[in-house]
Amino acid sequence: YEGGRFLVKRDGRYLSTPLLVVLLVVETTDILFAVDSIPAILAVTLDPFIVYTSNVFAILGLRALYFAIAGMMRLFHYLHYGLSAILVFVGIKMFLADFYKIPIGIALGVIAVILSSSVIASVLWPRKANPGPHKNKRNNPPSSSLNPRGEKSGVTLESGKAPTPKPEEPG
Numbered sequence: 126y127e128g129g130r131f132l133v134k135r136d137g138r139y140l141s142t143p144l145l146v147v148l149l150v151v152e153t154t155d156i157l158f159a160v161d162s163i164p165a166i167l168a169v170t171l172d173p174f175i176v177y178t179s180n181v182f183a184i185l186g187l188r189a190l191y192f193a194i195a196g197m198m199r200l201f202h203y204l205h206y207g208l209s210a211i212l213v214f215v216g217i218k219m220f221l222a223d224f225y226k227i228p229i230g231i232a233l234g235v236i237a238v239i240l241s242s243s244v245i246a247s248v249l250w251p252r253k254a255n256p257g258p259h260k261n262k263r264n265n266p267p268s269s270s271l272n273p274r275g276e277k278s279g280v281t282l283e284s285g286k287a288p289t290p291k292p293e294e295p296g
Contacts, residue, residue, distance in 0.1 A: 127144075129144065165215055211236050211239050
């Protein structure tokens with residue numbers, strides 16, 4: 126590691142730093158995300174200009190959009206259902222493309238309605254708070270208790286009481 130450098134010169138040779146490897150991995154994933162989005166773009170339009178420019182923008186900013194959506198998933202807990210429904214709709218649209226062409230305006234409208242419905246549902250019906258562990262002793266026995274001498278004992282019974290020690294035998 127050499128600060129913010131991608132290459133360093135040692136003994137007359139250029140060597141790559143781990144930062145160059147990280148840059149290559151990150152940009153490779155950007156390209157993979159862009160290629161992966163081609164079927165979704167083709168579901169909306171067959172115009173080569175739009176397909177090309179959307180892939181350029183995908184390479185430039187899809188990673189940032191991914192992290193933005195991942196953060197929004199925590200805020201809008203029904204968003205993952207909406208995104209799943211959108212993927213199902215796009216798949217059906219691509220499957221039906223040879224039989225019936227769904228107009229672009231309708232396709233984008235369906236996507237907008239699904240997305241906004243999942244966000245609105247998340248606002249109207251917020252996630253219930255986690256009630257925590259049950260108070261039932263069988264499901265949540267105490268982890269430790271005090272033995273008759275007042276010392277901590279790691280052994281407990283289902284009743285939550287520490288076992289009674291056996292009397293010591295004279296010996």
